[in-house]
Amino acid sequence: MKNLLLTTTALAFAGCMAMAQDVVRMGTEGAYPPYNFINDAGEVDGFERELGDELCKRAELSCEWVTNEWDSIIPNLVSGNYDVIIAGMSITDERDQVIDFTQNYYPPTASAFVAASDDVDVTTGTISAQVSTIQAGYIAGTGATLLEFANPDETIAAVRNGEADAVFADYDYLLPVVEASGGELVFVGERIPLGGGVGMGIRETDTALRDKFDAGITAMKADGTLNELLKKWFGDQAPQY
């Protein structure tokens, strides 16, 4: 009897362990369209939502989506509140020292300036950027004055209300905003390539999970599904693999 009980407990425990392996919590920001945003129904949506769901399906994992503020997105990953960062995060050496990245699922991107008028000098003016991004890091190293904001929307609002001369962010994030502004906002200056592409951030100790997603991304690059997704969310001129 005692043996039976022990076996059942062991089985139940093993079952639990297996289940625990299968659920992966995906952390994102939910404020960076087209990469990720909250749709009208209040759910996470966007390029990364579709990509993440597809990768989870291929790796036979069940994924749960959670949002977290950008500024504390890495500390919450390493302390285990979720297992993956999938939030338009560029792969940089600095971040790579703290967490691991999969291979990129979006090629190295160009960042661009957007201002309310053509004659803004982006090398000397006040430039808004989101805090702890590669763009903020880049502006800090130029002669311009850096104005940091907690979320991407606020960086644009700062240009609209004149607080900043221009905003510096991913070209893909700015494009729909400029298109919808009806000429109020324009691209200025040159585009600047930054970072090593966008990848998923995973705890350094979680190598098995990283390999699974890495394999999934490789497969999606090979069979063209990733290219389709890129076209769908970033338009026809989107970079392709």
Place this chain on the structure above:
Amino acid sequence: MCADPDTLSSFWWMTCYLTTGKHLGLYWAFGTVLLLLAITAPAALMFGFGGAMAARSNFLPLQWFGKAYMSIVRGVPDIAFFLFFVIALDQAFEWTRHKVLCPDWDQPIRQGNDFVVCDAAKLPLSTAPQYIHEIYGFALAVLTFAIVFGAFAASVLYGGMRAVPRGQIETAEAYGMSHRQSFRRILVPQMWVYALPGLSNLWMVLIKATPLLFLLGVPDIVYWAKELGGTKTPQFTSFPHGDWRMWYFLFLLVFYLAFTKVSEVVLDRLMKRLTHGQATTGGEAQRRAQV
């Protein structure tokens, strides 16, 4: 009907807009904030009462503990508490569970930057649905708020207890009441009138501190106001609009003002009742008015 908002008149557009799933999140968040206040206020008061009693204790270590609690917690900025203390608290829980539930785990818990415990020790379990995670975050928020505001409440109550005239206690002792009896029957009922102005200040501050919830992963009303009010481009929503943050924050302003106003009225009445028959200037004024 709401499926194609472009064709709607502005009234129906607005109705559809205000009832999207996202807006329901906002309305839900109001409930969360009110619930947080309803649970935190009594919890903080309990922490405060405990702290004040400890600080008054004749047993020296307990007295040190009470005084240290008051001065240390009051000295640390709230935001530091909410960013670091909560993560540390969460890790402390998980570390304890890990030691109990997974005794034969052979890897270290701290690996570089990572905090790794066995799956069974995760709190909540990673298999748990998202709402469990939110309840857990909410509970952590209540605990942290209670500790922080409890320290302030302790200092207020400590002052209140000392403000009760010494003669009252002496009389109680003359009647033969024990230390404990005089504390319960004389000191506690009388101290509230001295403590209430300080406590009502704390309540007002607590109402306005609720946006700190978001630091714990619980979406609160300020988060939703920011998210909903931000400019929405037509590609990503059926309800595109410009920067409406001003309107959302105006609404929050009205909410917070109305809420603090109601609190003020209620606290004023409470103060009147507590003053009744007390040997304070307020109680004296009430007595004269009645004569």
